[in-house]
Amino acid sequence: MNHDYRYQAKQVDKIIVRPFSFEFPDDLDPKWVPDNIVRSHFFNGVSLTMPYLEPFLVKTMREASEQISEPKLLEDIRGFNGQEASHYKCHRRLNTLLKANGYPEFEEVEARLDATYKRLSTRSLRTRLAYSAGFECMTNGFTTWLINKRQQLFRGASPHIASFWLMHMIEETEHKTVAFDVYMAYSGQYLPRAIGVFHGSFHVLAYGIIGMFTALKKDGKLSELNCITGIIQHFFSLLWNVGPFLLRALLPWHNPRGEADPEWMRQWVIGHAALSADEQLPLVDTNDPDMPVPFTQGVTA
Numbered sequence: 001m002n003h004d005y006r007y008q009a010k011q012v013d014k015i016i017v018r019p020f021s022f023e024f025p026d027d028l029d030p031k032w033v034p035d036n037i038v039r040s041h042f043f044n045g046v047s048l049t050m051p052y053l054e055p056f057l058v059k060t061m062r063e064a065s066e067q068i069s070e071p072k073l074l075e076d077i078r079g080f081n082g083q084e085a086s087h088y089k090c091h092r093r094l095n096t097l098l099k100a101n102g103y104p105e106f107e108e109v110e111a112r113l114d115a116t117y118k119r120l121s122t123r124s125l126r127t128r129l130a131y132s133a134g135f136e137c138m139t140n141g142f143t144t145w146l147i148n149k150r151q152q153l154f155r156g157a158s159p160h161i162a163s164f165w166l167m168h169m170i171e172e173t174e175h176k177t178v179a180f181d182v183y184m185a186y187s188g189q190y191l192p193r194a195i196g197v198f199h200g201s202f203h204v205l206a207y208g209i210i211g212m213f214t215a216l217k218k219d220g221k222l223s224e225l226n227c228i229t230g231i232i233q234h235f236f237s238l239l240w241n242v243g244p245f246l247l248r249a250l251l252p253w254h255n256p257r258g259e260a261d262p263e264w265m266r267q268w269v270i271g272h273a274a275l276s277a278d279e280q281l282p283l284v285d286t287n288d289p290d291m292p293v294p295f296t297q298g299v300t301a
């Protein structure tokens, strides 16, 4: 353990575990972003990884928590694990529909994910914590990208899937410090953490991309020029929006507390808090040019 570790206050006081009561329609179209099959399948590919990655994160945090005595960090871990467990269960429901509605080939990707996470689970706790902290740093970039560019990314898209991704990213922002803090409390060494930034980020992205190519191959699109240019555009956008977060995560003095939370996320959290417990989660209006938070109460203009 790192005896120099001291807990620091974070922007979000309490990590709230919310029900993910999204009911995806049975006839959900896996090509859910209009006129953008690449973007649809990229996010479908990333969704495939979640029921393997997120239980791995939960198990890793749970194992590390046995050695942690700081009450605030233990409370954060409970919030982190509660949120990640809701995420992967909802991704699993979505993935089942994606497979049923045209892409049974995703099962082969899932088998590979199962094997790779079983292998990863045998690595040292320090390696697994560095991986977890590194992945969560990349997720900060994803959150900012998805929330701040939601109008370009999800205009006219399935409100169910777009709302689900945006809500997932909001909770990622809420718990963005936890995996990093646990790594710092356990080890704090720079080099393994820096390796974890690449390991966590590229491992998940690689399997997301395998999922994307699996679907594009099934659709017979890989030889089409507009598909190839779409892939190039998409990866340029990913690199441009998420890359700086990876670079900042590599700084020896990095702390996710230094990354600003998007204003839309803050509004969403306030709006959701005013929702009564028996109300269904409202969906983001993807046809509204501004795509405001889907709440009317408690939201300031």
Ligand SMILES: [Fe+2]
Binding pocket: 054, 083, 084, 087, 168, 172
């Ligand atoms: Fe998550």
Ligand SMILES: [Fe+2]
Binding pocket: 084, 136, 139, 172, 175
């Ligand atoms: Fe997370």
